[in-house]
Amino acid sequence: MLRASHLLRASFRPLARGAATHALRRGAPLVRNLKAGIPSSSRYLATVAPAAPEEQKQETHLPIVSSDASQVAVGWDPRTWSRFHNIWLRDHCRCPKCFHSITKQRLLNTFEIPKDIAPLHVSPKPDGLQVVWSSSDSHTSLYPWEWLKQNSYDPPLARQGEISDKVLWGSKIAQAPPTVAYDEVMQGDAGLFKWLSNVDRFGFSFITGVPPTPEATEELSEKIGFIRETHYGKFWDFTSDLAKGDTAYTTLALGAHTDNTYFTDPCGLQLFHLLSHTGGTGGTTLLVDGFYVASILKGLNPSAYNILSKVPVPAHAAGEPTSLYRPNPPAGFSTLNHDRWSNELMQVRWNNDDRSVMSHLAPTEVEEWYEAIRLWNKCLKSADSEYWVQLQPGTAVVVDNHRVLHGRSAFDGKRRMCGAYIGVDEYRSKLAVLSETFSPDSVLRSTATLPETVVNGRNIWNVAL
Numbered sequence: 001m002l003r004a005s006h007l008l009r010a011s012f013r014p015l016a017r018g019a020a021t022h023a024l025r026r027g028a029p030l031v032r033n034l035k036a037g038i039p040s041s042s043r044y045l046a047t048v049a050p051a052a053p054e055e056q057k058q059e060t061h062l063p064i065v066s067s068d069a070s071q072v073a074v075g076w077d078p079r080t081w082s083r084f085h086n087i088w089l090r091d092h093c094r095c096p097k098c099f100h101s102i103t104k105q106r107l108l109n110t111f112e113i114p115k116d117i118a119p120l121h122v123s124p125k126p127d128g129l130q131v132v133w134s135s136s137d138s139h140t141s142l143y144p145w146e147w148l149k150q151n152s153y154d155p156p157l158a159r160q161g162e163i164s165d166k167v168l169w170g171s172k173i174a175q176a177p178p179t180v181a182y183d184e185v186m187q188g189d190a191g192l193f194k195w196l197s198n199v200d201r202f203g204f205s206f207i208t209g210v211p212p213t214p215e216a217t218e219e220l221s222e223k224i225g226f227i228r229e230t231h232y233g234k235f236w237d238f239t240s241d242l243a244k245g246d247t248a249y250t251t252l253a254l255g256a257h258t259d260n261t262y263f264t265d266p267c268g269l270q271l272f273h274l275l276s277h278t279g280g281t282g283g284t285t286l287l288v289d290g291f292y293v294a295s296i297l298k299g300l301n302p303s304a305y306n307i308l309s310k311v312p313v314p315a316h317a318a319g320e321p322t323s324l325y326r327p328n329p330p331a332g333f334s335t336l337n338h339d340r341w342s343n344e345l346m347q348v349r350w351n352n353d354d355r356s357v358m359s360h361l362a363p364t365e366v367e368e369w370y371e372a373i374r375l376w377n378k379c380l381k382s383a384d385s386e387y388w389v390q391l392q393p394g395t396a397v398v399v400d401n402h403r404v405l406h407g408r409s410a411f412d413g414k415r416r417m418c419g420a421y422i423g424v425d426e427y428r429s430k431l432a433v434l435s436e437t438f439s440p441d442s443v444l445r446s447t448a449t450l451p452e453t454v455v456n457g458r459n460i461w462n463v464a465l
C-alpha cells in the first residue's frame with residue numbers, strides 16, 4: 001500500500017513507479033545551485049518552497065526523498081540516489097528510546113520491528129531525513145544527511161573516489177622518514193595524534209629525543225595503549241643471550257619479517273629503542289613496506305600475488321619449554337590478507353624462519369607456491385624495497401606489524417634493545433579517539449551541534465558505531 005503524502009511529477013523515479021515522492025512544494029523547481037563551494041553531490045538540489053523575499057537569503061537546499069512499502073530513497077542529485085530499506089532505517093534509529101546515548105548500545109529490540117515496517121511519511125529536514133513510522137506510537141526518527149551518505153549501501157557512496165591516504169614507500173623514504181619529537185608526543189594528544197597519524201600513513205615512525213632508558217621507552221609505549229604481554233614478557237629489554245628461545249636473542253641477522261605469525265592475532269605495533277651497542281658493529285635495522293612490495297608483486301606477477309593471498313602459512317613459536325604457540329586454525333593465515341568487503345590489502349604476515357611444515361599444500365600447488373615466495377622474497381630484498389637505518393640511543397621506532405616488515409643485520413659486541421608490542425585494536429582505538437578531536441569527518445562536523453548528539457564525549461553518529 002502506498003502512503004502517498006504528496007506526489008511530484010519528478011523527472012526521475014528513484015523507486016518503483018508511483019512511489020510517493022515528498023514534494024517540498026508542487027512544482028518546486030529543481031535548480032542548479034550556483035553557489036561556490038557546494039559539495040559536488042549536492043550541486044543539483046530541490047529548493048525548499050520558494051521563500052518569501054525577506055527569507056531569500058536563508059535558502060535551505062535539501063535532497064529529495066521518496067518512500068514506498070520497502071524502501072526510502074534519497075536523491076542527492078538527479079543521477080545519485082541512495083535507497084535504504086525501511087527495516088534497516090528503523091533498526092538504526094538513534095533516538096534516546098532506541099539507542100543508549102551514553103553507552104552507544106542499541107536499546108531497540110530489532111526482532112520486534114514488523115517485517116513490513118514502512119513510513120507514514122518521510123520529509124527532508126535541515127538536520128536530516130525525518131521518518132514518521134506507521135507504528136502505534138508514530139515513532140519518529142531523524143537520520144543526518146552526512147551519516148546517510150557515509151552509510152549508503154545501495155549504492156556505496158562513502159568509498160567512491162576515497163583515496164587511501166596511505167603512502168607506500170621504498171628505500172627512498174630514507175630521504176624524509178616520518179618522525180615526531182618525544183617531547184611533542186609526551187606533551188599532549190596533538191603530538192600523539194601526529195605520531196599515530198604517521199604510523200597510519202607510512203606504517204612506521206621514528207621518535208627522536210627519547211631518553212635512552214627502558215623506563216622512558218615503556219612510558220612512551222603506554223601513551224598509545226596498554227602494552228601487550230606475551231611469552232617474551234611485557235616490556236622487553238633484550239640482548240644476545242638467548243634469554244628467550246628465539247633468534248632475536250642472538251647476534252644473527254634476521255631477514256625482513258613480521259612478528260607473531262604464530263599468534264592468531266599478531267600484535268599491531270612493535271616499538272624498538274636501541275639503548276646501547278658497545279664493542280662491536282652491525283645490528284642495523286631493516287624496514288620494508290609490505291604494502292609497497294605487495295603492490296610491486298601484484299604488477300609483476302598477479303598469479304604469485306594470488307597464491308600468497310590464498311595459501312595459508314602455518315607458524316610456531318616453540319623456543320620456550322613452557323610454551324608452544326600455533327595460530328588457530330593451525331594451517332595459519334595467508335601471507336597477504338585482504339578486507340573481505342573492500343578487497344583492500346589489510347595485513348602482511350611473513351616470517352620464513354618461524355614457518356612450520358607446509359603440510360596442507362595440494363600437490364599441484366607445491367612448486368607454484370615455492371616459486372611465488374621466491375619472487376616475494378626477491379621483491380622484499382630488492383634495493384628499491386629495503387630501507388636500512390642504524391638506530392641510535394634516543395631515537396625509537398614504532399612499526400605497524402600488520403604492514404611493515406622489519407629485520408636487522410648480524411652484529412657483534414654487546415647490543416641492548418628494548419621495546420614493546422601494542423595490540424592492533426588498542427592502536428586503532430587510540431587513533432580513532434584522537435581523530436574525533438583532531439580530524440573529525442564530515443559526519444561528526446555536520447552533527448556536532450544537534451541536540452542529544454554528543455553525549456559522554458562521543459557523537460552518537462560516529463561512523464565507527
Ligand SMILES: C[N+](C)(C)CCCC[C@H](N)C(=O)O
Nearest residue numbers: 232236246248258259260351
Ligand atoms: C620482540 N622480541 C624481542 C620480544 C621477541 C621477538 C620475537 C621474534 C619472533 N621470531 C617473531 O617473529 O615474532
Ligand SMILES: O=C(O)CCC(=O)C(=O)O
Nearest residue numbers: 248254259406407408417
Ligand atoms: O634486534 C633487532 O633489531 C630486531 C629484533 C627483531 O626483529 C624482533 O625482535 O622481532
